[in-house]
Amino acid sequence: xxxxxxxxxxxxxxxxxxxxxxxxxxxxxxxxxxxxxxxxxxxxxxxxxxxxxxxxxxxxxxxxxxxxxxxxxxxxxxxxxxxxxxxxxxxxxxxxxxxxxxxxxxxxxxxxxxxxxxxxxxxxxxxxxxxxxxxxxxxxxxxxxxxxxxxxxxxxxxxxxxxxxxxxxxxxxxxxxxxxxxxxxxxxxxxxxxxxxxxxxxxxxxxxxxxxxxxxxxxxxxxxxxxxxxxxxxxxxxxxxxxxxxxxxxxxxxxxxxxxxxxxxxxxxxxxxxxxxxxxxxxxxxxxxxxxxxxxxxxxxxxxxxxxxxxxxxxxxxxxxxxxxxxxxxxxxxxxxxxxxxxxxxxxxxxxxxxxxxxxxxxxxxxxxxxxxxxxxxxxxxxxxxxxxxxxxxxxxxxxxxx
Amino acid sequence: xxxxxxxxxxxxxxxxxxxxxxxxxxxxxxxxxxxxxxxxxxxxxxxxxxxxxxxxxxxxxxxxxxxxxxxxxxxxxxxxxxxxxxxxxxxxxxxxxxxxxxxxxxxxxxxxxxxxxxxxxxxxxxxxxxxxxxxxxxxxxxxxxxxxxxxxxxxxxxxxxxxxxxxxxxxxxxxxxxxxxxxxxxxxxxxxxxxxxxxxxxxxxxxxxxxxxxxxxxxxxxxxxxxxxxxxxxxxxxxxxxxxxxxxxxxxxxxxxxxxxxxxxxxxxxxxxxxxxxxxxxxxxxxxxxxxxxxxxxxxxxxxxxxxxxxxxxxxxxxxxxxxxxxxxxxxxxxxxxxxxxxxxxxxxxxxxxxxxxxxxxxxxxxxxxxxxxxxxxxxxxxxxxxxxxxxxxxxxxxxxxxxxxxx
Numbered sequence: 137x138x139x140x141x142x143x144x145x146x147x148x149x150x151x152x153x154x155x156x157x158x159x160x161x162x163x164x165x166x167x168x169x170x171x172x173x174x175x176x177x178x179x180x181x182x183x184x185x186x187x188x189x190x191x192x193x194x195x196x197x198x199x200x201x202x203x204x205x206x207x208x209x210x211x212x213x214x215x216x217x218x219x220x221x222x223x224x225x226x227x228x229x230x231x232x233x234x235x236x237x238x239x240x241x242x243x244x245x246x247x248x249x250x251x252x253x254x255x256x257x258x259x260x261x262x263x264x265x266x267x268x269x270x271x272x273x274x275x276x277x278x279x280x281x282x283x284x285x286x287x288x289x290x291x292x293x294x295x296x297x298x299x300x301x302x303x304x305x306x307x308x309x310x311x312x313x314x315x316x317x318x319x320x321x322x323x324x325x326x327x328x329x330x331x332x333x334x335x336x337x338x339x340x341x342x343x344x345x346x347x348x349x350x351x352x353x354x355x356x357x358x359x360x361x362x363x364x365x366x367x368x369x370x371x372x373x374x375x376x377x378x379x380x381x382x383x384x385x386x387x388x389x390x391x392x393x394x395x396x397x398x399x400x401x402x403x404x405x406x407x408x409x410x411x412x413x414x415x416x417x418x419x420x421x422x423x424x425x426x427x428x429x430x431x432x433x434x435x436x437x438x439x440x441x442x443x444x445x446x447x448x449x450x451x452x453x454x455x456x457x458x459x460x461x462x463x464x465x466x467x468x469x470x471x472x473x474x475x476x477x478x479x480x481x482x483x484x485x486x487x488x489x490x491x492x493x494x495x496x497x498x499x500x501x502x503x504x505x506x507x508x509x510x511x512x513x514x515x516x517x518x519x520x521x522x523x524x525x526x527x528x529x530x531x532x533x534x535x536x537x538x539x
Numbered sequence: 540x541x542x543x544x545x546x547x548x549x550x551x552x553x554x555x556x557x558x559x560x561x562x563x564x565x566x567x568x569x570x571x572x573x574x575x576x577x578x579x580x581x582x583x584x585x586x587x588x589x590x591x592x593x594x595x596x597x598x599x600x601x602x603x604x605x606x607x608x609x610x611x612x613x614x615x616x617x618x619x620x621x622x623x624x625x626x627x628x629x630x631x632x633x634x635x636x637x638x639x640x641x642x643x644x645x646x647x648x649x650x651x652x653x654x655x656x657x658x659x660x661x662x663x664x665x666x667x668x669x670x671x672x673x674x675x676x677x678x679x680x681x682x683x684x685x686x687x688x689x690x691x692x693x694x695x696x697x698x699x700x701x702x703x704x705x706x707x708x709x710x711x712x713x714x715x716x717x718x719x720x721x722x723x724x725x726x727x728x729x730x731x732x733x734x735x736x737x738x739x740x741x742x743x744x745x746x747x748x749x750x751x752x753x754x755x756x757x758x759x760x761x762x763x764x765x766x767x768x769x770x771x772x773x774x775x776x777x778x779x780x781x782x783x784x785x786x787x788x789x790x791x792x793x794x795x796x797x798x799x800x801x802x803x804x805x806x807x808x809x810x811x812x813x814x815x816x817x818x819x820x821x822x823x824x825x826x827x828x829x830x831x832x833x834x835x836x837x838x839x840x841x842x843x844x845x846x847x848x849x850x851x852x853x854x855x856x857x858x859x860x861x862x863x864x865x866x867x868x869x870x871x872x873x874x875x876x877x878x879x880x881x882x883x884x885x886x887x888x889x890x891x892x893x894x895x896x897x898x899x900x901x902x903x904x905x906x907x908x909x910x911x912x913x914x915x916x917x918x919x920x921x922x923x924x925x926x927x928x929x930x931x932x933x934x935x936x937x938x939x940x941x942x943x944x945x946x947x
Contacts, residue, residue, distance in 0.1 A: 141735035166731050186779055187763035199762030250905065267864075269903065274864075274877040277857050282776060283864035286786055286796040292868035294703075294711065301704050301711045305786055305794055305866060306775050308713060308756075309702030315756040319723050324902035326730035327574045331549030331907055333737050342903035347883055350872065351901035352716040352723070355562075355594070358612045360869045361884060361896040380691075380709060389695040389712050391688070393589060419593075419600065450686040457692030459700045459710050462764040462771055465754055473681035476751055477765075489765050491758045494721075494751030495728045496678070499743035500735055 140167025141500035145329070148227050149173060149208070150215065151237035152180045154281070154311045155265045155345060157204040158318030159325065160235045164207035165493065165502050171227065171518060172205060172509065176212040176537055179511040180205070189485045195511055196484040202508045203490055206480065210509035211518050212539045216246065220538045226523055228253050233325055234262045241276050250340035260338040261328045265321045269344030279345075285313040288349035293356045313349045320348035377401075377426050378456075381434050386442045387459040390433065390449075398422070400454035405436055482507040515539060546907045548575020553733065556581065556633070556640040557617065558657075560588040562690060562715060563674055563749055564646035565613045566722035571729065572616035573900040573909040576642075579925055580614065581633060583623045584918060584947050590614075591918065605917045606891045614915035615887065615897065620926075621919030621946050628945045630656050635930050637662050641736075642729055643671040648687060649679035659744045668742035670732040674725050678748035688749070690718040697753020702760060704773045711773070720756070721749035782830040783808075785837050786866055787844040787852075794866035795849040797840065797856065802826065807859040812843050889914040922946050 145168040149160040157172070157180065164170040174180050182201040189197045215224035228234055234253065236243065243249050243264070250262045264270055267279035267287075285291055285307040295302035307313070321343040328339055350357055378390025378401070392398055402411050410432055415421055422429065437445060442458035449456040458464070465471060466489075478492040493502040519525045519539065533539045553576040557568045560582070572578040582588055590610040593600045601607040620636070622629040634657070637643055643662055645652055652658050652673070659671050673679055676688035677696070691712040694700045704711035728745050736742055754761065760771035778784040778798070786794040799805050805826070809818040817823070817839050822832040829836055844852050849865035856863035867875055873884060873896065885899045900909035926932040926940075940946050 139739075139741075141731045144738075162727065185759075187759065187766050187769070189766045191767055199766050200759045203758040203762060268877060269881060272877040272880045274857075277853075277864065278860060278862040279864050280781075280798040280800060280862050282778070282784055282786075282798045283796045283862050286776075286794065286866040287864035289867045289869075289872045290716065291786075292866060294713065297714055298704075298711055301708045304705075304775070306704055306711070306773075309699050309773070310757055310759050312699070312756050316720065316723075319720075319727060320901050323570060323723060323727045323730060324904070326727060326734060327549045327909075328904065328907075330730060330734050330737065331547075331551075333734075334551075335547060335907070337906060339904055339906035341905070343901075344881070344903075346878075347881070347901045350883065350898060352719040354566075354719070354898045355609055355612045355715055357872055358608065358895070358897050361873050362608065364870065380712060382709070387695070387700075387710055389691050389700065391690075391692050393687075393689060397687075423600075450683070453687070455687040455689065455692055457688055457695040459695045459712075460698050461701050462698055462757070462760050465698050465761060466764055470677055470681040470683040471751070471754070474678050474748060474751070476748075476754065485766075488762070491755055491761055494724055494748050494755055496680075496746045497728070497732065497743055498745070499741055500732075 139500050140503070141497065142166045142168040145169065145233070146231040147171070147233045147235060148231040149235045150224070151235055151265065153182050154204060154314035155317040155321065156235050156237040157182065158315055159263065159265065159321040160208065161204055161206055162319070162322045163233075163325070165504065166500065167505070170208040171231075171514070172208045172210045173213045173215070173224070174210055174511060176214055176512075176534070176539055179212070183511065194484070199485075199488065202480065202482060202485065202488060205508035206490070207503075207505040208509055209514040209518065210512055211515050212512035214538055215248070217536075217538050219533060221246070223519070223523065223538075224248075225256055228260065229256045231257070232259070232261060232329065234260060235265070235321070235325070236262070237265045239276050240264070240266060240270050254338060258338060259332065259336065261325060261332065261341065262338070263321050263325045263341040263343060265317055265343040265345065267345050269347065270342040281311045281314050282307055284345040285349065288313070288346045289357060290349050290353045293353045313345060316352060317343060317345040317348040320351065377422050377429050378433055379430060381430070381437050383437050383445055384439060384441045388437065388442050388445050389457045389459065391455055391457075393455065396453065397455055400449070400452050401433070403452040404449050404454050405433070408432065478504060480504050480507045483510065512539070549904070549907050549909070550574040550576040553577065553642065554640045555579065555642040555644060556636050558643065558645035558647070558652070559674070560646065561590060562613055562718035563721045564644060564725070565590065566719045567674070567725035567729070568617065568644055569613050569615055570723065570726040570900070573911065575909070578617040579636065579640075579921070580617045580619050580916065581622050581624070581636070582619060582918060583621060585623050585625065587918065608892055608895065611887070611889055611892065611895065611915040612897055616912050617916055618921035618925065619916035619919055621922045623945055623947050624655055626945050628940065628943070632926070632930070632945075633657060634662070634665050636925065637669060638665045639929065640666065641670060641733065643669060644674070644725065644729065645672075646674040649673065649675050649684050663742070666742075668736055668740055670729060670736060670742045670745070672725055672729050672732075672745040672747060674721060674747045674749060676748070677750050679746045690715050693717040693721065693749045693753050696750045698757045698760070699753050702757055702771060702773050705775045706772055717749070717753055721747070721752040724752040777833070780830065782826070782833040783836055783840055785833075787837070787841045789844050789847055789849040789852060791848060793849040793868070795844055795852040795863055796866060797861070797863045799861065804861050805829070808856065808861045811855050811859040811861060815839070815843070885911045887911060887914045890917070919946065
């Protein structure tokens with residue numbers, strides 16, 4: 137068996153949907169043991185989210201849940217019952233990391249706050265991921281992905297850059313911002329784990345989804361803070377040479393990083409006469425006449441497919457990217473070569489090709505250690521084998537809704 | 540808190556030889572520098588980091604190499620070592636630095652480090668437990684490994700652009716954030732490798748594809764295609780099952796986002812609006828009808844929200860337990876009471892561009908806060924410190940290297 141990077145680490149996940157589960161999935165695929173706590177009977181809300189295999193809904197049929205929960209163990213538990221609470225605290229006492237996404241007031245009322253839990257487990261690293269963080273006037277506000285995305289200012293950054301395409305600010309694809317928060321939480325959690333090797337002490341990490349998103353537009357948001365909003369009054373895409381262009385069967389994005397890329401573009405276009413006009417020379421000229429230059433490019437581009445343009449331009453050192461659909465990505469030879477998709481064998485869904493990871497580790501590769509768990513699949517293993525409850529206990533606890 | 544009581548930073552003692560440039564590399568090492576790593580940026584005036592010169596996505600050009608607010612924002616806390624990597628002596632110095640470093644990060648095109656004589660195999664021979672991460676547009680293997688790209692290209696190639704925006708308009712490539720997402724992924728990968736190294740003594744090489752970091756985030760759509768053959772397209776702010784789920788106009792040309800996920804929230808929402816007559820219409824009588832008739836529903840909600848500021852709508856609806864959040868923009872991100880109380884921005888003083896506000900680290904640690912310690916470095920600002928104090932090169936030797944033009 138190949139070595140894993142995080143083997144031996146124990147993570148307890150008391151979170152649902154995207155951010156918390158994605159954070160612990162990143163750790164689980166690198167070898168950490170993640171025990172996922174799910175609400176009895178209904179499970180994680182991502183189980184009820186599309187896509188379902190063959191469009192047939194079912195708790196064990198969601199591809200979204202599958203992706204977000206690979207390599208984990210699942211138990212059903214309601215920590216909001218007296219017995220459930222007792223079990224939860226036992227699990228907390230025995231883990232390295234707790235990842236949770238519950239409203240701060242809920243956590244405090246139940247005595248699940250870091251101060252209380254660290255008394256049971258002083259080495260505990262507790263990562264809390266919520267829309268607005270653990271303190272501040274909005275900390276208990278309700279917010280879904282749409283809300284945190286727009287509340288972070290990043291949608292407005294985009295619509296300032298591309299006003300024609302987004303006259304009404306729009307969110308990024310799917311649950312982008314929730315993934316971002318999960319990744320940000322995973323960075324912080326790993327840093328705390330690393331630090332703990334030396335300090336021997338745990339701590340509480342407060343992740344605000346709003347701030348995780350803001351961080352990814354820190355340059356643009358920095359401009360607002362220093363130069364004011366007027367910086368964005370210019371229509372950026374019209375200043376960009378190339379930019380987004382329609383071609384025969386879709387779109388391509390042309391981004392030139394300097395003179396060498398401009399030269400690459402000229403090679404692609406066959407060194408046209410217009411490119412030698414005096415006014416287009418130099419960087420300033422290109423900014424000033426970007427629309428005119430882009431017009432020339434558009435004329436040429438319209439007769440080619442995005443695949444043709446992508447490979448032809450890249451071969452001549454002109455950085456161009458085609459706008460891909462999910463079908464293009466699944467068919468991509470590049471992704472295939474790197475093993476971006478990997479098979480998961482799931483007891484209900486069968487073999488599913490699933491995105492793996494964007495990184496290749498030479499010694500401790502990313503791996504699906506198991507498929508996403510079935511709801512409560514590991515109840516016996518955890519409750520009986522590890523915590524010492526009897527089978528009869530399990531039946532009774534299930535009967536009263538504790539597990 | 541005064542200096543003597545500062546807790547030990549999480550990455551205290553971790554030294555990073557940072558060969559990155561542009562945005563996708565530097566933000567990765569900035570995150571690690573926020574956490575306390577010592578990041579030494581190797582750069583040269585002969586081939587300067589283009590963030591020192593221009594910003595493609597902001598349409599900015601700088602005058603001089605040490606006046607870029609863009610560079611400043613993504614290179615805080617770092618040191619700068621000026622080395623002309625075309626010179627053999629520079630390569631020797633770079634190797635000496637690697638020999639006393641824990642991590643090497645670079646985002647040149649695949650193959651460039653090898654050509655410089657600084658490939659992983661060489662560096663591993665110098666420092667057996669080195670962690671090295673290469674970040675490139677599409678990874679260092681495969682038919683497209685030599686292809687180049689910038690943030691908007693990553694967004695296009697990774698499938699995000701096609702899924703962002705409105706179905707009747709053009710796709711929307713995400714800009715700088717695509718670089719910073721890739722960078723975040725790099726920071727995570729390096730931390731995983733560092734943790735493994737601390738436990739086992741083993742270093743390793745990590746090869747990262749920026750396009751794949753984008754594609755990870757659209758896994759739900761990828762799986763819908765893989766499992767059901769459906770090719771997803773952008774749909775603005777809409778959700779597959781929830782409605783209302785959109786942004787609505789408010790006073791002063793602002794927006795508020797509102798999402799309703801349950802019958803209870805719908806009832807509370809109607810109550811907060813003063814139970815308008817239309818809310819009883821059978822077109823909106825259950826969640827599915829609301830989803831089917833959301834064009835009309837959005838219009839009616841917008842007619843209500845436009846009478847208020849985005850903050851007023853947020854407060855009214857949150858009081859009733861409804862997810863409504865003001866669409867913050869521009870200067871509001873600095874005056875908003877919540878963000879202010881959480882201290883999300885800090886002040887940084889830069890010798891050439893003056894006093895600036897910048898976002899601080901995006902995490903709050905209870906015991907060992909990540910922090911902004913200093914502005915981005917002037918090109919070569921720490922050359923003498925790195926050569927003399929870290930590498931133990933003598934004063935005379937440093938002077939000789941300067942004379943030869945190696946340190947430019």
